[in-house]
Amino acid sequence: MNYINPARQAPVTTADKVFETMQHEIVEGQILAGSKISEPELAKKYQVSRSTLREALNRLEKCHLIERKPNVGSRVVECTVKGLLEIYIVREALEGMACRLAATAMAGTEIAELQAILTIHGEEKQLQDGVAYYQEEGDLDFHYRVIQGSNNLQLINILCGELYHLVRMYRCQFGMNSPRATRAYDEHKAILQAIADRDGELAEMLMRRHIAASRKNIERKLEKDSE
Amino acid sequence: MNYINPARQAPVTTADKVFETMQHEIVEGQILAGSKISEPELAKKYQVSRSTLREALNRLEKCHLIERKPNVGSRVVECTVKGLLEIYIVREALEGMACRLAATAMAGTEIAELQAILTIHGEEKQLQDGVAYYQEEGDLDFHYRVIQGSNNLQLINILCGELYHLVRMYRCQFGMNSPRATRAYDEHKAILQAIADRDGELAEMLMRRHIAASRKNIERKLEKDSE
DNA sequence: TTACGACAAATTGTCGACACATTGACTTTA
DNA sequence: TAAAGTCAATGTGTCGACAATTTGTCGTAA
Numbered sequence: 001m002n003y004i005n006p007a008r009q010a011p012v013t014t015a016d017k018v019f020e021t022m023q024h025e026i027v028e029g030q031i032l033a034g035s036k037i038s039e040p041e042l043a044k045k046y047q048v049s050r051s052t053l054r055e056a057l058n059r060l061e062k063c064h065l066i067e068r069k070p071n072v073g074s075r076v077v078e079c080t081v082k083g084l085l086e087i088y089i090v091r092e093a094l095e096g097m098a099c100r101l102a103a104t105a106m107a108g109t110e111i112a113e114l115q116a117i118l119t120i121h122g123e124e125k126q127l128q129d130g131v132a133y134y135q136e137e138g139d140l141d142f143h144y145r146v147i148q149g150s151n152n153l154q155l156i157n158i159l160c161g162e163l164y165h166l167v168r169m170y171r172c173q174f175g176m177n178s179p180r181a182t183r184a185y186d187e188h189k190a191i192l193q194a195i196a197d198r199d200g201e202l203a204e205m206l207m208r209r210h211i212a213a214s215r216k217n218i219e220r221k222l223e224k225d226s227e
Numbered sequence: 228m229n230y231i232n233p234a235r236q237a238p239v240t241t242a243d244k245v246f247e248t249m250q251h252e253i254v255e256g257q258i259l260a261g262s263k264i265s266e267p268e269l270a271k272k273y274q275v276s277r278s279t280l281r282e283a284l285n286r287l288e289k290c291h292l293i294e295r296k297p298n299v300g301s302r303v304v305e306c307t308v309k310g311l312l313e314i315y316i317v318r319e320a321l322e323g324m325a326c327r328l329a330a331t332a333m334a335g336t337e338i339a340e341l342q343a344i345l346t347i348h349g350e351e352k353q354l355q356d357g358v359a360y361y362q363e364e365g366d367l368d369f370h371y372r373v374i375q376g377s378n379n380l381q382l383i384n385i386l387c388g389e390l391y392h393l394v395r396m397y398r399c400q401f402g403m404n405s406p407r408a409t410r411a412y413d414e415h416k417a418i419l420q421a422i423a424d425r426d427g428e429l430a431e432m433l434m435r436r437h438i439a440a441s442r443k444n445i446e447r448k449l450e451k452d453s454e
Numbered sequence: 455t456t457a458c459g460a461c462a463a464a465t466t467g468t469c470g471a472c473a474c475a476t477t478g479a480c481t482t483t484a
Numbered sequence: 485t486a487a488a489g490t491c492a493a494t495g496t497g498t499c500g501a502c503a504a505t506t507t508g509t510c511g512t513a514a
């Protein structure tokens with residue numbers, strides 16, 4: 001499957017390619033979460049030297065997909081419930097702010113474009129009545145565009161560059177296909193309306209509630225599973 | 228000068244030491260902002276191989292202190308006004324959230340400890356009537372402890388690990404010794420009171436206003452300079 | 455004179471080998 | 485038997501050298 005990758009530039013160097021490959025394998029769980037990474041082993045697997053592999057590992061660490069300890073080695077991060085909720089907290093804060101900024105920074109054409117995309121998503125949702133597509137690609141795409149609309153490079157870099165793949169990893173590995181799609185779609189519409197009205201304060205509040213609702217939904221679901 | 232470094236672990240490997248050295252030199256401006264980094268040159272300067280230096284560069288990139296382009300090289304980030312304001316925006320969002328969390332997550336003992344520290348800062352401030360110390364170390368220390376109090380590892384990592392040194396760099400290079408210290412001190416006290424009252428909502432609002440006030444102060448100052 | 459292209463110098467990316475630290479198993483000793 | 489110490493094996497950190505790419509210079513042609 002060919003994922004979109006917001007902040008990516010074409011993989012020019014060998015380390016880039018190894019990085020992308022490993023990224024996909026970690027996100028999709030082919031390299032197991034929590035597992036130890038053996039540099040010699042993976043270097044042989046990808047047919048590159050250890051230096052090149054280590055370069056790739058450095059970028060994976062930048063994406064928070066692996067953790068390194070000096071003189072010990074690297075491990076793939078573990079997908080814990082605590083970690084998932086922590087990311088939602090960070091997203092609530094940052095994407096809320098991004099939304100506030102987008103309300104004043106986004107161009108009218110961008111807003112119109114995003115409205116068109118939302119309409120398409122809505123039709124497709126009803127068409128196939130399948131939640132998966134919307135929840136996966138569509139949701140990410142909406143959030144991605146709002147973040148870009150903030151026009152704040154630090155914000156964009158953190159959300160689209162450093163946290164993006166970790167979010168995808170959690171989505172993949174926890175198998176998130178909750179029945180929140182319809183409600184989420186309506187919330188997206190309301191958020192976009194606030195942006196179109198140039199009401200930054202409201203836009204931020206709605207985005208924060210939107211993300212907080214997802215978080216609480218997960219909390220409920222998980223504590224129900226543990227009963 | 229020996230800076231405190233929140234999220235640091237003792238430098239065990241040589242790359243660690245080179246990283247810390249370069250970090251200080253970049254933050255304090257000895258390595259000029261915006262300047263190009265020559266790997267062979269710096270490797271010779273620090274008496275290490277290029278591999279080790281590149282390892283250090285990778286960590287500097289993680290702190291947003293340098294930027295790399297494939298097949299071209301690394302540059303120290305530039306300190307622009309736009310960049311400074313962008314960081315304040317990110318801090319407003321993240322530290323605001325951290326403060327909200329701290330209001331429920333911080334232990335009573337931690338709060339008491341922080342209150343004691345604030346008192347000391349207040350006395351020292353009046354004692355030497357110098358703004359510099361408080362503004363530099365004390366302010367960073369207060370914010371640092373609140374962030375730690377959030378008990379959210381993602382939040383702590385981003386603020387204390389990735390953005391911390393960039394903030395210090397801006398403070399150093401823009402020479403921030405504004406007369407906001409007294410007001411900032413009072414604001415800190417109010418924030419801490421909200422945390423002690425376990426009022427997360429208020430704590431977040433106060434922290435956001437506190438950081439936003441600093442940002443607006445800088446905006447005023449800078450547009451006054453440009454007149 | 456300007457624009458284009460080839461060449462040379464310098465820099466970055468990649469490689470394989472060595473030095474060092476950690477881990478686990480085994481031996482020794484209380 | 486248990487605890488501590490030793491040693492080997494594995495893996496990470498570091499090094500120097502080679503390969504590939506970029507950049508600036510020079511020369512040629514329009």
